[in-house]
Amino acid sequence: MHTRNPFLGALGALALLSPLTTSVPAVSASSDDQTVTVRAARLERGPDIVGPHLKGHTVVDGDVRVKVRADHVFLLGPTDGGYVVEVIRDGRSRTLVVAPDEDERALVKGSAAQVRLSGDGETLAVIRRVTRRTVIRIRSVADRALLAEESFGRYPELLDLDGDRLLVTRYDGGAVAFDFRAGTRRRVTDQRVHAADLATNRLAYYTADPYEGGCTVVAPLDRPTNVQWTSCDERVHAFSPDGSRMATVDKLADGAGPGQVWERTVRGRLLGSYRVTGYFGQVWWETTRDLLLEAWGRRKGATVRCSEGDCERVTAVRSTPEL
Template sequence: MSRTHVALAATLAAVTAAVVALMPAPAGAAADDPVLIRPAALARGADPAFPALVGSTIVDGDRRVRIDLPDARLLGRAGGAYVVAFTPVNGTHQRVTRVRPDGSRRVLLRGRGWNDAHLSADGDHLLTGQYLGRPGRPGRTVLRALDPRSGELLVQRTLAGARDVLDARDGVALVSGDGVRRPTVRWDLTAGTIRTLTGSDVYLADLAADRMAAWTRDPYLGGCSVVTSISDPGRVWWRSCQWRVEAVAPDGGRLAVVPLLSDGLGTSTVQARAVRGRRLATYDIGGWFGQVRFETATDLVLDAHGRVRTALVRCDGADCERASRTVSTRRP
């Protein structure tokens, strides 16, 4: 090869290397490298598209409503007000209150023995269950649907075993099974009727996305998680014995998952996966993640509790930004 050809080849190689260096990484590359979330270090982006609790303030678009309620959990919006569950400082029994935009409140539910309350996606029903049972004897759960504006009881049913409301919208609620003995059911809140959905013990359901996740058996005894369609429980999308589902994208195409046996305050690792299990991104934090929700088909909003600062963080792949101001991290 002549010196001219050698020089030309070297120049072409250099140009090619430069072009390759400037090209974006393949779409799947970010999935292999965990993204470390540091809430205070992230650039500020838009507020979340849904009402969210940031510190002691409800953030909903341009609206800010301060609530100052202990151990508060925002259930959602019902009409022009918000439904919040909290535990009074002087007691262990939860309450649910309706908070108006001016900050005024009305208690909807109080007392002992009921499970965590659930507000339907359309804001029309406030649902809860009360387990009644004694050691060594079969128990039952009293399911109630209340009006989230007045607290009035709308409909009530009693089912055998320990049950939980998984999701509700458009006058329908899905209620979990009881291990391998009793099926997951569909509760018609208008007619009051109950029908079996699947014999599996479903632990998460999203009616809008047409997805649910069930246990094959007790996860502490070797059980795995299986993702199927609500409309077709026999159609299996993904099965995992290491991860469980925390949230589903609105179109059903993505999942947010955490380690199978995560417990306590929350996990320090969340993954975004395609519905068939392909890993899209891994998010780690020095503290813990609270609630995990999809804002769009691709944007995941993480309640990110760092060691010092806490914020809502929006991520799509390796691209993350803050979706709220930061507040001091407070351990329950």
């Protein structure tokens, strides 16, 4: 699942005067008349979101509803018989499994610097505290059994977890694939990786520090030098579930979220360009072709579904959160 956390720093000139009836094929991100300005309150209501998602503090999955008691809730993804969530209560974070008509079950007790759920929902990688020499623990979601414990230097970050492999990057650049069943490591690249997907063999890295002119490169994870697309203005935010598409944002976007999102093939062909008067919060792929965006205007917003320049609203309109 690709909705692991809100857009982290943690994710148009064409107004839609008649929702889903007025659209211009997206051709060039540099051409304003190809960019759709998303005004969520004016969009027609489309079908509900497919798959597990949050509605306030409630996990919604088709007819299933699981209310979570917390000040803040972040959905990491489904697991066998339930859902893995990060919660903040009274200023402290925990990682839990929640399920209909069952007591919550703690996976990570106390605060963690980073938590990553595998694509199959079976394993969890945890960094308690990031230091120059950081211990990463991998546990079974079913019973919290410790499957592996490995030390990584130079402020590591969890990029992806799938099957038997964990992909880790470092603050100063470089990425390592760790097979935690076999206990072996393989260096993937010396470049600074900012997005990856083990299941679809996708990788995005910077050629240098992005604040000093570094550009984004997209390549197969197993062949990082086989360049599929490069941009000195955008970075990859998320790859689609089958790896055929990607959502990109401004290379230096941070804070609450980006003001523009581009929908592209992995070779860079522009499929859609979306802008909002406020900011985009979470940005994730619902399916291989449909992109979900929390589109917040100055006062109102909603989650919208967009694909190749056409958008529809998938949640109720509500007030833009105060940051």
